[in-house]
Amino acid sequence: MNEETAVAAVKVTHLPLIREPRGSLIFGEYGAHLPFIPLRYFIVFDVPAGETRGNHAHRRVTQALICLRGRVAVAVDDGQHRDEIILDDPARALIIPPRVWAAQTFGSGAMLLVLCSEVYDADEYIRDYDEFSRIVSAT
Amino acid sequence: MNEETAVAAVKVTHLPLIREPRGSLIFGEYGAHLPFIPLRYFIVFDVPAGETRGNHAHRRVTQALICLRGRVAVAVDDGQHRDEIILDDPARALIIPPRVWAAQTFGSGAMLLVLCSEVYDADEYIRDYDEFSRIVSAT
Numbered sequence: 001m002n003e004e005t006a007v008a009a010v011k012v013t014h015l016p017l018i019r020e021p022r023g024s025l026i027f028g029e030y031g032a033h034l035p036f037i038p039l040r041y042f043i044v045f046d047v048p049a050g051e052t053r054g055n056h057a058h059r060r061v062t063q064a065l066i067c068l069r070g071r072v073a074v075a076v077d078d079g080q081h082r083d084e085i086i087l088d089d090p091a092r093a094l095i096i097p098p099r100v101w102a103a104q105t106f107g108s109g110a111m112l113l114v115l116c117s118e119v120y121d122a123d124e125y126i127r128d129y130d131e132f133s134r135i136v137s138a139t
Numbered sequence: 140m141n142e143e144t145a146v147a148a149v150k151v152t153h154l155p156l157i158r159e160p161r162g163s164l165i166f167g168e169y170g171a172h173l174p175f176i177p178l179r180y181f182i183v184f185d186v187p188a189g190e191t192r193g194n195h196a197h198r199r200v201t202q203a204l205i206c207l208r209g210r211v212a213v214a215v216d217d218g219q220h221r222d223e224i225i226l227d228d229p230a231r232a233l234i235i236p237p238r239v240w241a242a243q244t245f246g247s248g249a250m251l252l253v254l255c256s257e258v259y260d261a262d263e264y265i266r267d268y269d270e271f272s273r274i275v276s277a278t
Contacts, residue, residue: 021187022187022190022192023185023187024184025181025182025183026182027180027181027182028180029179029259030178030258031258037176037177039168040166040168041166041167041254042164043164043165043166043252044162044164045163045229046162046163047161047163048160048162051161053162068207069208090182119169
């Protein structure tokens with residue numbers, strides 16, 4: 001099941017949750033839940049409450065953002081539309097394709113898991129908003 | 140960097156940690172840190188303290204176990220050697236190849252991330268220890 005956002009290419013995918021007395025399990029698989037095969041993952045934690053991270057776009061990489069603990073507010077912007085998505089449930093994955101500017105504001109104690117469609121390449125980041133605007137308006 | 144265990148095929152990989160005033164980031168990539176491309180991931184949490192999960196082996200799937208919070212003790216057994224590995228640091232990934240029997244005992248509040256080399260297939264699990272023993276002794 002997908003949830004739309006005001007930024008057409010950005011979607012929220014609902015992940016299966018299996019809740020049992022001996023523990024809870026949430027899973028995501030390529031195909032059914034993830035539109036890409038993750039070649040890289042990272043986790044972000046110990047972020048001071050209210051701190052904003054990100055503030056860049058990617059030229060090629062698609063990401064899935066999953067809030068494992070606490071609350072992360074994600075601002076997304078494709079140059080034409082903007083939205084803010086609140087992630088506070090590990091059973092929701094926010095799918096952000098390339099050429100979407102994104103910023104994450106962390107709540108207290110939050111932990112964010114990010115799955116990425118490529119390994120790290122510094123040249124693949126767009127860190128300047130004016131450059132981002134030029135790129136997305138040219139396509 | 141890899142840490143050996145008493146079960147030759149099971150290793151602990153150390154993941155890069157970037158610690159900054161605005162937050163900490165730990166990453167893992169296919170190739171440098173993960174010997175497989177994850178097609179599936181799952182997280183396990185809300186497990187009663189002291190509960191043991193797992194107690195099975197896989198015919199084909201390799202997994203990476205990363206303890207995101209708290210402490211998980213992982214017992215591994217290849218039919219010849221056994222070991223117990225304590226995971227209490229998200230910068231360590233325990234790599235468990237196929238045909239290793241494994242069980243995870245959760246500490247209070249622990250959260251475990253597991254990356255898997257294949258999507259779910261119930262037939263791929265070995266859930267009976269005697270069958271496991273026959274399979275590993277035949278190879």
